[in-house]
Amino acid sequence: MPVKTIAILDYGFGNIHSLLKALNFIGQKTIIADSPQNIASASHLIIPGVGAFGDAMKTIRNKDLIIPIKEFANQSKPILGICLGMQLLFSESEEFGHHYGLNIIPGRVTRLPQPSLVNQEPEYKIPFIGWNRILPSVTWKNSILRQVIPETSMYFVHSYAAQPQDKNNTIAYASYGHHHIPAVVKHNNIYGCQFHPEKSRASGLSIIESFAKL
Numbered sequence: 001m002p003v004k005t006i007a008i009l010d011y012g013f014g015n016i017h018s019l020l021k022a023l024n025f026i027g028q029k030t031i032i033a034d035s036p037q038n039i040a041s042a043s044h045l046i047i048p049g050v051g052a053f054g055d056a057m058k059t060i061r062n063k064d065l066i067i068p069i070k071e072f073a074n075q076s077k078p079i080l081g082i083c084l085g086m087q088l089l090f091s092e093s094e095e096f097g098h099h100y101g102l103n104i105i106p107g108r109v110t111r112l113p114q115p116s117l118v119n120q121e122p123e124y125k126i127p128f129i130g131w132n133r134i135l136p137s138v139t140w141k142n143s144i145l146r147q148v149i150p151e152t153s154m155y156f157v158h159s160y161a162a163q164p165q166d167k168n169n170t171i172a173y174a175s176y177g178h179h180h181i182p183a184v185v186k187h188n189n190i191y192g193c194q195f196h197p198e199k200s201r202a203s204g205l206s207i208i209e210s211f212a213k214l
Contacts, residue, residue, distance in 0.1 A: 006212060007033035007042035011063060013056045013084060014048025015198070022198040022205055028212045036068035044212065045072055049084025053093040053109060053160070056084055057101060066102065073104050078214040079190045080144070083158060086185065086192030090162050105187040106165035112158070113179045123177030127159040134172045134183045134195070143171055144191050144214070145184060147206040154183070154195035154204060161194060189214075 008019050010032045023030045033039045047069070049056055060066055073079055081089045090101045093109035101109070115122040131153040140146055156174065161181045164170055172184035174194070185192045191211065197204035 003029060004043045004212065005029045005031055005041065006044040006046060007031050007039055009039070009045060009047045009065070009069075009085070010034040011056065011059045011065065013051045013059065014082075015050060015196070016048060018196075018198040019046060019048055019082075019208075022208050023212070025205065026209045026212065034063065036064065039065070039068045039072055042072075043077060044214070045069070045077065045079045046211075047079065047081045047085035047088060049082065049086075049088060050157070051084055053084065053087055053095040053101070054097060054099040056088060057099055060088070060102075069102060070104065073188075073190055076189045078211060079104070080208075080211050081190075081192040082198070083194060083196055086194055087160060087162050089185075089187075089190060089192055090164075093160065095160050104190055105162075105169060105185060105192070107163050107169070108165075109160050109162050111160050112176065112181070115177055127157065128176065129157050130155070132156050132174045132176075132183075132195070134174050137170045137173050138168070140171065143184075143186060144207050144210040145172060146210055148203050152203045154193075154197065154200040156183075156195045158194060162192065 087109045090107045091103045133151045170182040173180040174183040197207040
């Protein structure tokens with residue numbers, strides 16, 4: 001059986017150290033990928049991300065990484081986008097203007113809904129930073145969430161959220177006041193987590209482990 005190698009995309013917008021630490025903990029062979037050749041050589045690809053959508057896509061474009069990422073997806077190899085990395089998988093974003101994404105998952109990225117006031121205090125703050133429970137939209141069986149107990153809390157940091165064109169792409173959501181925000185999406189071999197599994201204790205680590213076993 002071929003040895004699995006997980007590539008972490010390095011385009012200057014990701015928390016690579018935390019991911020490396022998590023992958024090393026589960027004994028997973030890992031490479032840092034910043035070229036088409038690095039990406040093509042891997043069996044799995046993780047796209048991390050912290051920052052602005054438009055700036056991130058500009059850097060990925062300037063590094064000539066868009067086509068290699070799309071080819072990776074078309075070969076049915078597993079991809080996991082984390083936080084901004086999840087949003088980049090979508091068609092477009094309204095963050096600080098209009099920007100095109102990788103268009104691997106049809107849909108768009110929009111600002112978190114304006115919070116309502118409860119006792120003169122907002123239901124949540126934007127950006128949302130902190131722990132929030134994730135709940136099933138569909139069964140988690142045979143997905144990267146298969147080891148996660150529903151209503152487990154994960155660590156979120158974001159002001160925008162991805163909205164899949166096909167609602168069935170959302171397999172877990174988080175509640176923000178009266179709103180349901182996609183927390184985990186799945187499209188064929190592609191997954192995205194709006195939260196940071198590498199910062200979400202044992203349950204988050206189980207997600208990374210399940211992804212590595214795909």
